[in-house]
Amino acid sequence: KNGAVIVGAGHAGVQAAASLREEGFNGSVTLIGDENELPYHKPPLSKAFMKDADAKPQMLRAEAFYTNGHIDLMLGSSVEQIDLSGRRLDLSGDRHIAFDRVILATGSRPRTLALPGSDLAGVLSLRSVADARAIREASAGCEDVVVLGGGFIGLEIAATLALGGRSVVVVEAQDRLLARAAAPVIAAHVRSRLEASGVRLLTNTTIERLEGQSGHVVAAVTSSGERLPAGLVLIGVGVVPNSELAEAAGIAVANGIRVDPQMRSSQPEILAIGDNANYRHWLSGADVRLESVQNATDQARLAARTITGQEDAYRSVPWFWSDIGDMKLQMVGLAAGVDRSVVVGEAAENRFSVFHYLGDRLICIESVNRPADHMLGRKMLAAGFSPNPATLASDDLKAQFA
Ligand code: FAD
Numbered sequence: 001k002n003g004a005v006i007v008g009a010g011h012a013g014v015q016a017a018a019s020l021r022e023e024g025f026n027g028s029v030t031l032i033g034d035e036n037e038l039p040y041h042k043p044p045l046s047k048a049f050m051k052d053a054d055a056k057p058q059m060l061r062a063e064a065f066y067t068n069g070h071i072d073l074m075l076g077s078s079v080e081q082i083d084l085s086g087r088r089l090d091l092s093g094d095r096h097i098a099f100d101r102v103i104l105a106t107g108s109r110p111r112t113l114a115l116p117g118s119d120l121a122g123v124l125s126l127r128s129v130a131d132a133r134a135i136r137e138a139s140a141g142c143e144d145v146v147v148l149g150g151g152f153i154g155l156e157i158a159a160t161l162a163l164g165g166r167s168v169v170v171v172e173a174q175d176r177l178l179a180r181a182a183a184p185v186i187a188a189h190v191r192s193r194l195e196a197s198g199v200r201l202l203t204n205t206t207i208e209r210l211e212g213q214s215g216h217v218v219a220a221v222t223s224s225g226e227r228l229p230a231g232l233v234l235i236g237v238g239v240v241p242n243s244e245l246a247e248a249a250g251i252a253v254a255n256g257i258r259v260d261p262q263m264r265s266s267q268p269e270i271l272a273i274g275d276n277a278n279y280r281h282w283l284s285g286a287d288v289r290l291e292s293v294q295n296a297t298d299q300a301r302l303a304a305r306t307i308t309g310q311e312d313a314y315r316s317v318p319w320f321w322s323d324i325g326d327m328k329l330q331m332v333g334l335a336a337g338v339d340r341s342v343v344v345g346e347a348a349e350n351r352f353s354v355f356h357y358l359g360d361r362l363i364c365i366e367s368v369n370r371p372a373d374h375m376l377g378r379k380m381l382a383a384g385f386s387p388n389p390a391t392l393a394s395d396d397l398k399a400q401f402a
Pocket of ligand 1: 007008009010011012013032033034035042043044045046077078079080105106107108126127128153242245273274275276290291292293294296319320321322323
């Protein structure tokens, strides 16, 4: 049975299956995922799911979507090898599937640290709903939490657990939070609000080792020698792309699977999308691997168009959000090589946006509780429109754009 086989049933894979059908692909569509759950939304796992002990995972699509769309959903199945010359995939349990086209939507996994004590019980990281359940359970039964890494996921959980009465310390190796992902002014704002809500933040600090008792973590010892009590240690130090499958098949890999603007890998019948895809970005000209729902779903739509014979190039405007305590952070664009930033609104009111320019060109907007700036920013960046930076604060932005 030949057709399109999608490996990975996360945000990218499920959208690719939907888009293949929407684009009129009438071959077989097989969607293979190694998790046992019906495919679900990942962002709530560090947000709503952590707040409410009874929260259930939110399905990406209802079960009927797969049957109605004639999408053969194979859960609990792992693809172990791509046999390029034989045009088949080797699956766990000695099963095989023939293909015409493959979409690799295998996502990424949490980076692990070679840290003494990291194999103790109570040392966890978050990617899947199974991980989220384990974190929710562990946090319910402990007072002290140490979060390793001041990135979005770690800070979202830190804020929630502090609100729930836990004593939370975040340990970050860089000199500020969100070093990879947000402007210094945003990071400083996040820091001060988190501190006001009781989270302790240690920057320029790493963890040297974790201490255990009877196999369970009890403390984390920092690079400055402080012993932080911890019944739960959450490791949130970024992800690595799941690109081994491609690499083993001889497909070009460099921090993710290299793809062209149509999402084709170095082996044109194998496409890659989502967290595992590395590509030259049309906005910045840099090779990037983006980790966002927007990137995963837009690349999935494009991959389906490539397979159905269209030659569009990827030109979506990147955007992202994160909810940290009472801050809704939204980013649109890419803040590479910024040379001017203009702040609009009031950090003191927990409502402001930062407009980033490269020369006269608007390249990125980061907002805290200003969703209208974000939504307008998506349209402006898609249209290549740059408002005059001198008038951002005084003028009605919408009127300028129109
Ligand atoms: P995934 O959704 O990870 O899907 C990949 C799937 O492939 C997984 O189910 C994996 O198990 C499976 N798989 C891997 N290898 C194989 C194999 N060999 N065989 C079969 N199956 C395989 N993004 C935002 O934009 N906003 C947010 O607020 C946000 N919050 C997040 C919070 C959390 C806790 C996490 C984990 C992520 C968050 N993200 C957020 C990022 C976003 O979820 C990812 O960018 C998105 O899931 C990427 O989609 P994907 O399909 O590439 O990967």
